[in-house]
Amino acid sequence: MDGVDTPIIPTIAALARATPGTISLGQGVVSYAPPAQAIAALPELMAEAQLHKYQAVTGYQPLVEEIERKLARENGIVCADQSLVMVTAGSNMAFLNAVLAIADPGDEFILPMPYYFNQEMAIRMAGCVPVPVPTRSDWELDVDALARAITPRTRAIITVTPNNPTGAVYSEDDLRAVNALCAQHGLYHFCDEAYEYFTYDGARHFSPGSIPGAHAHTLSFYSMSKNYGMASWRVGYVVFPRDLFDAMNKVQDTNIICAPVISQVLALQALQLGREWVAPHIEGLGQVRKTVHAALDTLGDLVEYPHTQGAFYVLMKLPGVDDALAFNRFMTEQHRVACIPGFAFGLTDTTRANYQRLSYGALDAATVSEGVQRYLAAVRAWYKA
Numbered sequence: 150m151d152g153v154d155t156p157i158i159p160t161i162a163a164l165a166r167a168t169p170g171t172i173s174l175g176q177g178v179v180s181y182a183p184p185a186q187a188i189a190a191l192p193e194l195m196a197e198a199q200l201h202k203y204q205a206v207t208g209y210q211p212l213v214e215e216i217e218r219k220l221a222r223e224n225g226i227v228c229a230d231q232s233l234v235m236v237t238a239g240s241n242m243a244f245l246n247a248v249l250a251i252a253d254p255g256d257e258f259i260l261p262m263p264y265y266f267n268q269e270m271a272i273r274m275a276g277c278v279p280v281p282v283p284t285r286s287d288w289e290l291d292v293d294a295l296a297r298a299i300t301p302r303t304r305a306i307i308t309v310t311p312n313n314p315t316g317a318v319y320s321e322d323d324l325r326a327v328n329a330l331c332a333q334h335g336l337y338h339f340c341d342e343a344y345e346y347f348t349y350d351g352a353r354h355f356s357p358g359s360i361p362g363a364h365a366h367t368l369s370f371y372s373m374s375k376n377y378g379m380a381s382w383r384v385g386y387v388v389f390p391r392d393l394f395d396a397m398n399k400v401q402d403t404n405i406i407c408a409p410v411i412s413q414v415l416a417l418q419a420l421q422l423g424r425e426w427v428a429p430h431i432e433g434l435g436q437v438r439k440t441v442h443a444a445l446d447t448l449g450d451l452v453e454y455p456h457t458q459g460a461f462y463v464l465m466k467l468p469g470v471d472d473a474l475a476f477n478r479f480m481t482e483q484h485r486v487a488c489i490p491g492f493a494f495g496l497t498d499t500t501r502a503n504y505q506r507l508s509y510g511a512l513d514a515a516t517v518s519e520g521v522q523r524y525l526a527a528v529r530a531w532y533k534a
Contacts, residue, residue: 153273157266157493164481171485172520174507177313177462181378181430187418194414201410206402208236208386209413215420216386223424224345224369225359232364232388235397236416238408240343240372240385245271246404247368247387250396251337252277252304258339259298259306261290263464263494263504265313265341278302281495287455288315288464290323296330305337306330311344311354311459314494314506318348318459321355328357331366338363343372343385344460346427347510349435352458358388365390375510376427377419382412434461434510437517441509444521451534461510464491467503468532476503479531486523 158176165171182188195201207213213234220226220234228234237243244267248258254276260269262281272279282298285291295306306327310319324340331338338357345354358369369388374380389397401407419426441463442456454465470476473492481487491504507524509517528534 150274153270154266154493156270157489161477161487161489164478165487168481168485171481171487172512172516172523173487174509174511174517174520174524175487175489176511177375177460177508178380178511179375179378179430179434179461180510180512183378183382183415184419184422184426187415187422190418191411191415194418195411200414204407204410204413206235206398206407208234208408209410209417212236212413212417212420215417219420219423220388224342224356226356226369226388228388231391232358233391233394234386234388235401236384236386236408236413237401238383238385238405238412239374240341240370240387241267241271242405243370243385243387244268244339244341245274246397246400247339247370247389247393248272248275248277249400250393255302256304257300257302258304259295260495261295261308263314263491263496264307265309266493268307268309268341269495277304284315284317288312288317288457290319290327292323292326292330295327299330299334299336303334303336305339307339307341308357309341309343311347312457313344313460314462314489314491315455315464316457316460316462317455318352318354318457321353324355324357325360328360328363328367332362336366338367339370340367341370343370343375345371346376346424346431347434347461348459349438350458354459373416373419377416379412379416379419382409382415384408384412384416433514437509437514440514440518441507441521444518444525448525448528448534451528451532461508463507463509464494465505465507467505467528469498469500470503471500473499476505476531480524480527483530484523484527486520486527488524
């Protein structure tokens with residue numbers, strides 16, 4: 150555990166709490182709550198005594214069946230006899246379950262960089278080795294670089310699309326190439342699709358698990374936290390090859406037995422409302438995204454960032470700094486705005502470039518706008534621009 154970095158979100162949150170009135174553009178959550186009608190239905194639904202007992206390790210069966218229908222309808226993934234669904238207490242838990250299920254200490258996991266820090270942490274906690282591989286300048290995958298990183302100890306290649314922290318939506322061609330690379334080398338493809346609905350400007354999300362034959366080596370991870378505003382309810386799920394059941398079952402049963410049942414019941418109600426319920430929220434975020442990009446563009450040559458088409462993040466490059474956290478402290482203490490430093494995502498050469506991730510999903514549009522204006526003022530003051 151000493152080799153695992155301290156989570157950055159609580160660190161930045163503590164800075165924000167120490168300065169009352171700070172607007173946080175840090176944590177990656179949405180501003181809206183789960184469907185009100187789904188929450189209202191819970192007391193009656195939970196009146197059934199059996200629901201207050203342990204449920205199946207893999208998940209509440211009506212929810213599992215609804216997830217299977219959703220996967221077939223929206224992702225092109227048909228479970229049938231080849232793949233299984235497991236409901237977990239959030240997608241991060243599903244990821245850790247899978248790492249423990251497939252790997253021995255010392256095994257390697259290839260992570261396109263910048264990476265999602267909780268995944269890098271999970272790999273280290275399992276005694277395994279994260280292998281960061283740079284992406285292209287537009288944050289898209291460099292498939293050739295991923296191929297060169299494979300060694301005899303490699304167990305999986307991880308993709309997160311739409312991406313956290315960059316917002317990149319990986320192309321179908323690149324995802325097919327990565328999946329084929331995994332099949333060729335006997336590796337697993339871990340595909341994190343937590344932000345699957347959050348695409349803009351005509352971008353389209355593609356699920357590698359839908360590729361014919363991919364079921365044997367592909368694990369697809371999903372979350373209810375983002376799409377349906379259920380972050381605190383802790384519900385995620387993973388589709389995995391059937392032959393991993395014994396290992397996945399051992400990890401889940403030891404760690405939690407089953408995801409909280411009331412949360413699974415709410416997830417079922419939300420999924421039954423479907424993507425149509427989520428769509429207006431995505432449309433609203435698309436408008437906020439345009440406003441954020443327009444504001445950041447006023448920094449001119451001081452900032453570089455691709456206008457990516459997914460999630461609700463902007464990862465931007467500023468001139469380098471000597472103290473990795475000094476800029477973030479300055480923003481919080483002097484300008485009452487917070488965001489996440491890029492070193493948390495593996496971009497550790499801060500003397501060369503000061504990367505910062507802004508999240509525009511967690512607050513209402515007016516507060517995001519005010520937060521971005523404070524950010525612009527902080528950047529100009531720090532760099533004396």
